[in-house]
Amino acid sequence: MALRDAGSPDGGRRQGILFDVDGTLIDSSYIHTISWWGAFRQQGYDIPMASIHHFVGMGGDRLVDSLLPANRDRSLDSDIMASHGALYASHWPALRPFDGAKDLLAQCHAAGLTVALASSARKKDLQVMKATLDADAFIDAATSANDAKDSKPAPDILVAALEAIGVEAADAVFVGDAVWDMKAAAALGIPAIAVTCGGVNAGELRDAGAVEVYEGPRDLLENLTSSAIGRLLSLAPNS
Incomplete structure (x- = not known):
């Protein structure tokens, strides 16, 4: 521009x-929260929404790393971030x-x-x-x-x-x-x-x-x- x-x-x-x-x-912010919540649940992580909201505003990579166990299968992080993106996009009209x-x-x-x-x-x-x-x-x-x-x-x-x-x-x-x-x-x-x-x-x-x-x-x-x-x-x- x-x-x-x-x-x-x-x-x-x-x-x-x-x-x-x-x-x-x-x-x-709360649309991101519920989208991350859904993305985590798809991979078997039940993270409280209040915990997720605290980290909204970070980049997605940092948010995932802050909320999930250090000994997790990190190869799934990209899938979680992609799921968040898809769930968030479903809320674009709102x-x-x-x-x-x-x-x-x-x-x-x-x-x-x-x-x-x-x-x-x-x-x-x-x-x-x-x-x-x-x-x-x-x-x-x-x-x-x-x-x-x-x-x-x-x-x-x-x-x-x-x-x-x-x-x-x-x-x-x-x-x-x-x-x-x-x-x-x-x-x-x-x-x-x-x-x-x-x-x-x-x-x-x-x-x-x-x-x-x-x-x-x-x-x-x-x-x-x-x-x-x-x-x-x-x-x-x-x-």
């Missing part, structure tokens, strides 16, 4: 905002954006920030979620699991998103819903705003490094100027 010219007229540095998608902009998600992307874009989706989702899942958001006009780049060697909480996907929009970590803010999002941002020194709409409580998100916590996209949008994004907006060219 071609970059919008978000540099300042005097040649100043570009400011950017990175968004996780699952559980942050799209109401899908995906919905959170209230305010599109408006939040639009406001950040209109204010002069370069906007990127930094998702650990599979490329085809991300394409479906982007269509659900219906906000391509406000998104400058989007990265998926295909763009990262290591999944969250490793920061690779954020590095890829920053490179895609030509923004330095010091000039960015990240918005996510999972502990693993907060840890990935912390690894790069990027301020991380958390939303609780993915099902993780505010205290856990703050403990993981969130600088601020909001209920969801609408809550963040209504408090945008006083948020960490607002501090970026004060530097953006159109502010």
Whole structure:
């Protein structure tokens, strides 16, 4: 995707905002939970949903490794991940954006920030979620699991998103819903705003490094100027 010219007229540095998608902009965290639950059961593993939900937001490889015994037959891991993908895809028609998600992307874009989706989702899942958001006009780049060697909480996907929009970590803010999002941002020194709409409580998100916590996209949008994004907006060219 071609970059919008978000540099300042005097040649100043570009400011950017990175968004996780699952559980942050799209109401899908519990759909992932039940899809992993079903995939595990197909291979004979009865993993409680609450345990699974705790790890949603990690890459699938890390999630599987975190939840299953170390002495398992690891050759089945790829089958479990494929089953999760198929089960999740069966729920594509049910995906919905959170209230305010599109408006939040639009406001950040209109204010002069370069906007990127930094998702650990599979490329085809991300394409479906982007269509659900219906906000391509406000998104400058989007990265998926295909763009990262290591999944969250490793920061690779954020590095890829920053490179895609030509923004330095010091000039960015990240918005996510999972502990693993907060840890990935912390690894790069990027301020991380958390939303609780993915099902993780505010205290856990703050403990993981969130600088601020909001209920969801609408809550963040209504408090945008006083948020960490607002501090970026004060530097953006159109502010």
